[in-house]
């Protein structure tokens with residue numbers, strides 16, 4: 001079996017962490033007798049520099065022709081002065097939309113090996129948690145009408161949150177199905193006490209609940225959810241929420257697992273093709289210094305093996321290799337405790353490769 005993977009290294013630490021994931025995929029492929037052809041395509045800040053546009057058409061085409069897409073991260077201060085439609089982040093939003101990847105799965109689990117890296121109270125960390133956020137990815141505020149205009153008090157700017165019942169329903173089905181396969185508990189997070197779009201969200205989720213009598217659905221307002229996440233993360237199993245709320249809450253969820261450098265994600269639509277990327281950004285503050293934690297991207301590659309390529313054994317092997325490396329006490333800077341030796345990204349990657357063989 002040979003898989004075609006489109007690779008968007010992106011900007012900042014993107015190339016460093018993607019390189020780690022490619023090495024891991026090649027190694028696990030050899031072990032399980034499949035192989036990869038990686039086709040690098042340009043998107044984000046580097047595409048602006050080279051082609052004058054964040055998302056060249058050819059890049060989208062290569063992604064559409066691939067079995068899946070592996071992405072690092074895009075963006076950085078160099079491009080922050082550009083107008084919204086020319087920013088690197090538009091590439092990410094554009095590719096998600098073009099590939100119709102409306103469901104973003106972001107698992108956040110406190111690995112037993114990393115209890116000490118969890119900033120929460122000891123008894124909360126000891127209790128552990130294992131949740132998965134199902135974030136709507138192609139609608140809501142990031143895709144709503146926006147602009148600038150003259151207002152009553154001079155120039156003003158606006159962004160709008162809009163969801164169709166259909167968009168809510170399809171992400172709801174993803175979440176209910178996932179909840180059915182796990183602990184049969186689904187928490188839908190919204191701001192229905194204020195936002196009309198959240199009230200529609202809630203109506204649709206409750207209508208769907210009728211079709212999933214075995215799944216217990218409850219609602220939670222997003223401000224409370226942000227607080228509950230650090231008070232008692234164990235209460236969450238499957239969570240479903242909008243694009244913007246999911247974006248923000250998963251950065252919070254990542255830090256209670258130890259670091260944003262640990263959390264992977266899968267973006268899926270109706271086909272097997274997915275896009276796999278760490279939840280973090282391009283980390284300009286550590287870019288090019290071999291300091292990044294590659295684990296989020298390596299675990300994203302494991303999600304690709306499982307969800308798009310059907311290679312469950314290989315996926316589990318990669319996840320186990322990461323756990324073994326962490327159990328040995330190997331740490332990049334973001335998860336190191338005072339006094340720990342700090343490994344560069346490349347050394348952490350080698351350790352994972354060795355653990356895989």
Ligand SMILES: NC(=O)C1=CN([C@@H]2O[C@H](COP(=O)(O)OP(=O)(O)OC[C@H]3O[C@@H](n4cnc5c(N)ncnc54)[C@H](O)[C@@H]3O)[C@@H](O)[C@H]2O)C=CC1
Nearest residue numbers: 073074075076260261280281282283284285286292293334
């Ligand atoms: N998926 C994507 O392409 C995303 C892109 N961005 C873009 O990235 C740029 C930087 O955004 P920030 O808000 O600084 O978020 P960020 O996630 O890039 O960084 C936040 C903090 O986490 C640290 N960090 C992130 N990933 C890490 C890793 N693998 N290992 C160790 N430490 C890590 C960074 O060093 C920084 O201190 C912006 O241009 C933003 O738009 C932000 C989020 C997602």
Ligand SMILES: CC(C)CC(=O)C(=O)O
Nearest residue numbers: 089092093142247279280
């Ligand atoms: C451009 C942003 C929407 C990227 C981001 O922060 C994310 O998807 O987590």
Ligand SMILES: [Mg+2]
Nearest residue numbers: 247248251279
């Ligand atoms: Mg984000």
